[in-house]
Amino acid sequence: MTFSIRALPLFFIAFTGLAACEPAMTPPAPMLAVAKIDGMEISEPRLRLPPNGRDVTAGYLTLTNSSDKAQKLVGASSPKAERVELHAHLKGADGMAQMRQVEQVEIPAKGTAVLAPGGLHLMVFGIKDPLKPGDSFPVELTFAGNRKVGFAMPVVENPSQKTEGDMGHGGHPH
Amino acid sequence: MTDVSAPIQTAPSAPERRARLYRMLWRWHFYAGLFCIPFIILLSITGSLYLFKPQIEAALDRPYTNLVMTGPSAPVSQQVQIALKQIEGSSFKSYRLPDGPKDAAQVLVTKGGEDTIVYVHPTSLEILKAIPREERLMAVVRTIHGELLMGDNGSLIVELAASWAIVMVVTGLYLWWPRTAQGLHGVLIPRLHAGSKVFWRDIHAVTGMWVSFFALFLLLTGLPWTNVWGKGFDMVRDLTGTAAVSKDWTQSRTAEREATEQVFSHQGHDAPYYVANVDDIAASARAARLAPPVTITPPNGKNPNWMARSLAGDRISRVEIAFSAQDGSEVSREAFGDKHVIDQAVGVGIAAHEGQLFGPLNQALGVLTALGLITLSVSAFMMWRKRAPEGVLGAPPPIPDQKIGVGIGLLIFVFGLFLPVLGACLILVAVMERLILSRIPSTRHFLGLAQPATH
Numbered sequence: 001m002t003f004s005i006r007a008l009p010l011f012f013i014a015f016t017g018l019a020a021c022e023p024a025m026t027p028p029a030p031m032l033a034v035a036k037i038d039g040m041e042i043s044e045p046r047l048r049l050p051p052n053g054r055d056v057t058a059g060y061l062t063l064t065n066s067s068d069k070a071q072k073l074v075g076a077s078s079p080k081a082e083r084v085e086l087h088a089h090l091k092g093a094d095g096m097a098q099m100r101q102v103e104q105v106e107i108p109a110k111g112t113a114v115l116a117p118g119g120l121h122l123m124v125f126g127i128k129d130p131l132k133p134g135d136s137f138p139v140e141l142t143f144a145g146n147r148k149v150g151f152a153m154p155v156v157e158n159p160s161q162k163t164e165g166d167m168g169h170g171g172h173p174h
Numbered sequence: 175m176t177d178v179s180a181p182i183q184t185a186p187s188a189p190e191r192r193a194r195l196y197r198m199l200w201r202w203h204f205y206a207g208l209f210c211i212p213f214i215i216l217l218s219i220t221g222s223l224y225l226f227k228p229q230i231e232a233a234l235d236r237p238y239t240n241l242v243m244t245g246p247s248a249p250v251s252q253q254v255q256i257a258l259k260q261i262e263g264s265s266f267k268s269y270r271l272p273d274g275p276k277d278a279a280q281v282l283v284t285k286g287g288e289d290t291i292v293y294v295h296p297t298s299l300e301i302l303k304a305i306p307r308e309e310r311l312m313a314v315v316r317t318i319h320g321e322l323l324m325g326d327n328g329s330l331i332v333e334l335a336a337s338w339a340i341v342m343v344v345t346g347l348y349l350w351w352p353r354t355a356q357g358l359h360g361v362l363i364p365r366l367h368a369g370s371k372v373f374w375r376d377i378h379a380v381t382g383m384w385v386s387f388f389a390l391f392l393l394l395t396g397l398p399w400t401n402v403w404g405k406g407f408d409m410v411r412d413l414t415g416t417a418a419v420s421k422d423w424t425q426s427r428t429a430e431r432e433a434t435e436q437v438f439s440h441q442g443h444d445a446p447y448y449v450a451n452v453d454d455i456a457a458s459a460r461a462a463r464l465a466p467p468v469t470i471t472p473p474n475g476k477n478p479n480w481m482a483r484s485l486a487g488d489r490i491s492r493v494e495i496a497f498s499a500q501d502g503s504e505v506s507r508e509a510f511g512d513k514h515v516i517d518q519a520v521g522v523g524i525a526a527h528e529g530q531l532f533g534p535l536n537q538a539l540g541v542l543t544a545l546g547l548i549t550l551s552v553s554a555f556m557m558w559r560k561r562a563p564e565g566v567l568g569a570p571p572p573i574p575d576q577k578i579g580v581g582i583g584l585l586i587f588v589f590g591l592f593l594p595v596l597g598a599c600l601i602l603v604a605v606m607e608r609l610i611l612s613r614i615p616s617t618r619h620f621l622g623l624a625q626p627a628t629h
Contacts, residue, residue, distance in 0.1 A: 023228035024273035027463040032275040032296070034246045043275075044457045046249045062457045089501075114461045116454040118501025134252070156251045156453060 030064050030112075035151040037143065039067030040107065042151060047137045049158040050127060059084075059122035059139065059153055060115045065107040073105040073113075075142040082126025084139065089118055099123075104144070131155045195582065196349070200570045201622075203345040206338045208558075208567075211551045213335035218544035218551075220319035221392075225529035225540045227312045228487060234311065238278035238293050238302055247296040250279070250456040256299045257281035257292035264290070269452060271460060271468040278302050282469075287431040325428055326401060330595065333400040337596035340393050341589065343386050350379045371560060378553035385546030392543060395523035402595050411516065418517045450502030455480045458497060458504070465491035473499045487530030489521040569622030 033041035041064045050057040065071050076084040088102045105120055107113040115121050122139070131137065136152040143149075186194065223230070254266050257279075264283040272279055278293040289307040294300070307313060314323075322328035352361045359365045362383070364376035397403045411417040455470050459482035471481045479496040486492050489510060496505040510518065522531065529537035562568025578586070590597025612623040 023232040024466045026273075026466070028271035028273050028460055028466055028468050029275050030460055031272075032243055032247045043247070044249070044453065044460075046251070046451075046453050048451075060454060060457065062461065112461045114457050116458055116502050117450050118498070118503045152246070154246075154249050154252070156249050156451065157255075 030062060033064075035141075035149045037147055037149040038071070040065050040071055040143070042141065042149065045139070045151065045153040046156045047124065047131075047139075047153040049131060049133055049155055051158060055125070055127045057124050057127065057158070058087075058117070059124055059137075060117070061122075061153070062115070063105075063107045063113045065109060065111055065113075068109050070109050070111075071107045072144040073107065073141060074103065074144050076122050076139060077142070078124065078137065078139050080128050080137060081124045082128075085123045085125070086120070087123045088120050133157050191579070194573050194575075195579070197570060197573050198578070198582075199345045199348050201572065203342060203349060204558075204569050206342055206345075207554050210335050210338050210342055211554060213332065214339060214547050215551050216322075217319055217332070217335070218547045220315050222541050222544040223315045224312060224319055225537045225544075227315075227528075228530070231310070231312055239274060240276050241278060241295060241297075243276055243297045245297045247275070248299050250453045251451055252299060253279045253294045253296065254281050254452055256294055256301065257283055260292050260301050260304055261285055261290055266452075266472055268469045268471045269456065271456065271466075271470070272296065273466050282307065320399060329401045333402055334595045334599060336393050336396060336400070337403075337593040338599075340390065340593065341596065343382075343390050343393070346379075346382050347386055350383050371557075374553050374556045374560065378550060378557060381546050381549045381553070385543055385550065388539060388543040389547060392527055392540075395527040398520050398524070403593065406594060416514065416516055418514050450480060450497065450499060452480075454502040455482060455497050458482070458502060459495070462493075462495060464493050464495075479505055487525065487528065489525040489531075492521075566620050567622055572622060572624035574624060 030041065031043045033043045034045055035042045043062050043064065045059065045061040047059040048057050063071075063073065073086065076086065078084055085101045086103070086105055087099050088105075090098060090100045090102075101123075102120075105113055105115075113120065133155050135155040137155055138150065139153050140148050140150040250269060254269060258264055258266060258281075261283050262285075264285040266281070267284040267289060268282040270280040270282070275296075277296075279296055281292045281294060283290050283292060290304055291307050291310070292304045293302040295302055308317065317323055320329060320332060322331060324331070350361075355361050360372070360376050360379070362380060364380045365372050366376075367373075368376075398407060408417070452470065452472065459468055459470055462482065464482065464484035465486035467485050469483050469485060471477070471483070473479060477496075479499055480502065482495045482497065484491060484493045492510050494508045496507070497503065498505050510521065513521070525531040526536060527540075529540040558568055586600070590600055607623060608626065610617075611621060612618045612626045617623075618625070
């Protein structure tokens with residue numbers, strides 16, 4: 001009995017020591033930002049390798065807004081491409097999803113907007129030089145109020161050899 | 175030949191019946207205890223360690239967090255590719271979302287049924303560490319706890335020890351039940367200064383009483399993990415139409431390894447072409463803000479969708495999101511509340527068993543119960559050594575007339591049914607005792623068995 005009483009403080013110390021190495025309790029954090037502007041952080045950018053022989057492809061990224069006001073992404077450009085448009089898959093009158101250019105992407109206050117396949121994305125047209133995975137593709141985003149921020153998008157493999165708008169219904173309705 | 179040891183039978187009086195029952199249960203408690211003690215001690219020690227798995231693994235992973243970032247983070251797909259190159263011929267099994275932006279990525283790759291965790295620096299893409307998943311400290315502790323490092327045979331032994339331990343708690347409570355005690359001493363409080371025999375008896379009985387509920391809870395919540403009871407449980411659910419669509423606990427490492435090998439073997443170079451990439455699923459999973467740890471699994475033989483799963487220890491915070499392999503859009507989402515009520519009950523039981531249901535208090539209760547069980551084992555051993563006469567095992571002496579009442583018989587039958595390995599063991603032991611052990615005078619004498627009934 002005396003043994004266990006004397007050992008009790010040891011247990012408490014060990015216990016609190018271990019409790020100090022606390023594992024994570026909050027959801028996994030966004031990846032390190034590649035660019036920041038006015039409380040907005042841009043992370044996880046990636047440009048899909050254009051399918052064989054084509055000069056059109058899609059780019060994706062995550063926008064995290066930690067400010068109290070909603071922000072709007074209104075445009076994008078790149079010195080290495082003819083033009084970059086904001087696109088979304090929207091349901092048309094016939095119920096089929098079609099890719100459409102959109103004027104802006106809203107990122108809610110204290111919220112996140114994820115540009116991903118099948119949803120919001122950057123459509124990059126007229127890529128001037130051939131790209132390969134691992135290359136760095138410069139991009140500039142324009143937010144409401146003519147605020148611009150530039151960063152590099154890494155080029156990643158495109159396992160499907162297709163790009164946004166190729167699958168299913170129609171292509172780009174331009 | 176007249177058998178003088180069998181007096182003319184008259185109906186036993188109620189006190190006689192009680193005394194017989196007490197003696198019988200005491201003998202079972204003794205014999206079962208001899209078998210259980212080493213396993214109880216081992217499971218208590220390994221279990222106590224495993225209770226702190228989140229803290230221990232956080233401490234072990236500390237060197238791979240808050241890294242020096244030499245540039246922007248590389249895309250997840252590049253991190254996965256680097257990890258796949260590390261193990262020749264491996265397939266991508268899952269990606270764990272780093273908890274912080276400066277933490278190493280943990281990529282799980284698999285080859286031939288064996289998984290390896292590869293820690294990749296998110297900016298320099300340097301391989302920081304590669305360790306087979308089963309070799310992680312907590313994985314080894316868990317394998318000892320669940321199957322004694324002996325595969326399915328070990329799992330069976332653990333299940334048998336746990337089943338007998340349930341019997342031990344129940345018989346123990348019967349033995350402890352105060353009949354002639356005066357006051358709380360010897361019942362709720364141990365008598366520490368009444369001589370060493372009373373000391374060890376009270377330490378054993380009183381600790382046993384205090385720990386009984388929690389010990390029983392641990393034993394019962396561990397049953398879904400076992401091979402025999404667990405499979406029986408699944409069978410009953412299939413038969414009654416209450417089966418789960420998918421389970422998130424597995425019964426044996428062997429089964430896990432085989433399943434992994436089948437499911438991921440056609441990945442790698444022949445991967446079908448999907449539009450959504452691991453980068454896209456990772457981004458969507460991060461935006462979904464699930465409880466950590468969060469893992470992403472690619473489509474495979476068992477599941478055509480990408481999955482983002484929260485593996486939160488408390489089970490209640492777990493959410494599973496399925497993303498389409500075609501365009502990465504969310505296909506379905508299952509939270510804990512969406513599960514079948516039986517799965518919810520088993521899930522809560524598992525979380526409480528693992529000490530993850532309600533924070534440090536849960537872990538503390540687990541440790542205290544384990545310490546209580548170790549105390550029970552040590553005190554039982556001391557009692558045995560102090561009481562056992564020279565040259566024999568030291569079992570409580572048998573009653574000459576070995577009749578079992580209908581009530582007890584029914585109880586034994588129910589226990590044997592509910593705990594199948596126990597039932598099988600009872601039959602085996604009864605056969606061995608009747609046919610062999612009690613007929614050889616030296617073993618009968620040593621083991622303290624009753625004379626076999628003459629026909």
